[in-house]
Amino acid sequence: MMKAIIFDLDGTLLNRDESVKKFIDKQYERLNKWLHPIPKEEYIKRFIELDNRGYVWKDKVYKQLINEFSIQGVTWDELLQDYLSYFKENCVPFPNLLETLDRLKQNNLLIGIITNGKGQFQMDNIKALEIDKYMDIILISDWEGIKKPDPNIFRRASERLQVSPEDCVFIGDHPEKDVQAAQAVGMKGIWKRDHQWNRVKADVVIDELDEIPKIIQKFL
Template sequence: MIKSVIFDLDGTLLDRDESVKQFIACQYERLSTYLGHIPKEKYVTRFIELDQRGYVWKDKVYQQIVEEYKICGISWEALLRDYKNKFKNHCVPFPNLIEMLEALQKQYISLGMITNGYGQFQMDNIEALCITSYFDSILISEWEGIKKPNPEIFKRALHKLNVLPNESIFVGDHPENDVYAAQKVGMKGVWKKDLQWNDVEADFIVTNLIEVPSLIEQINLKS
């Protein structure tokens, strides 16, 4: 019997790829006094390349960009501050996010989240999606001192939700950090399909968040 669903954030609930595109294009426009000598498309494309879907922190990204494009008048530190302060204004949810969360609440499913990243930055993004109130527990790696795929952060989330591993599923887009890591602690791993990977071994695969409530119903009917 599934009593709890725990989610990843970036790439699962938050459409990070689209959010980054919108933010970096807006940053270029806002700071065009300093960035205008770089073609906009080149600035956006290079940022996305260096960012590596969030796996490279932005201090390295902005240092590289400032050096490559010989940006003057604004430091990489100032660009980083702008990122930290303004990214939350460009958070794009995946389709049916709120509908899914409300459907799970109606099923009396407790909800948790585990996300890697910097504490306040990630919390700002969660709040920007207007979903904080739906969650019974939110764990952010910086604040927890551990990060996925460390099994301890999954165990900590389960403890906070007061559920056993076999009573919970984890939904995420990363095959190793999300799906396999959750399976290792005894949870069912649900892969939210991402075109970056193929042939992911998961207990279940969803392409749209709205599939999750019906998946829970099906699992519980069989248990």
């Protein structure tokens, strides 16, 4: 019997692509005194390329930007601190996020998050989306000392929820780090479709969050 729904964060609940575009546009304006010699479109485009959808931490991104564009007057560390301070103000949720979580809670389901990333940074983003109040558990790799696809972080989540992995559904956008890793410990794996991949082996494939409550009913 399905008792718990566990989500990935970036690319699943948080529309990270849109959040990054919104943030970097505002960063350019905020720090225009130092960044104005670089065409805005070039700065945004190169940041997004170097960021690699979040898989490259921003210290490396900003060091590379400083080097490539010969940025003067502001350091990579100051750019990074700006990112840490302001990204949370630019978090864009996927459509129907809160409505979906409301419906899941109405079905008396436990809800959690497992996300890779820096601890306080990810927690700030979770709070910015106003979803922390729905969560029974939140596991962030930085604070847990392990990260997806390590099976132990999935087992740890089910243990904290006090349910077996077989009674959990995990929903994420990454075929291996989310879906396959969850399935490997006995959870159902739902893939939230991402244009980067196709032919993903998942128990269910969804495009929108509001598809989830009806799908979960089939598992109950």
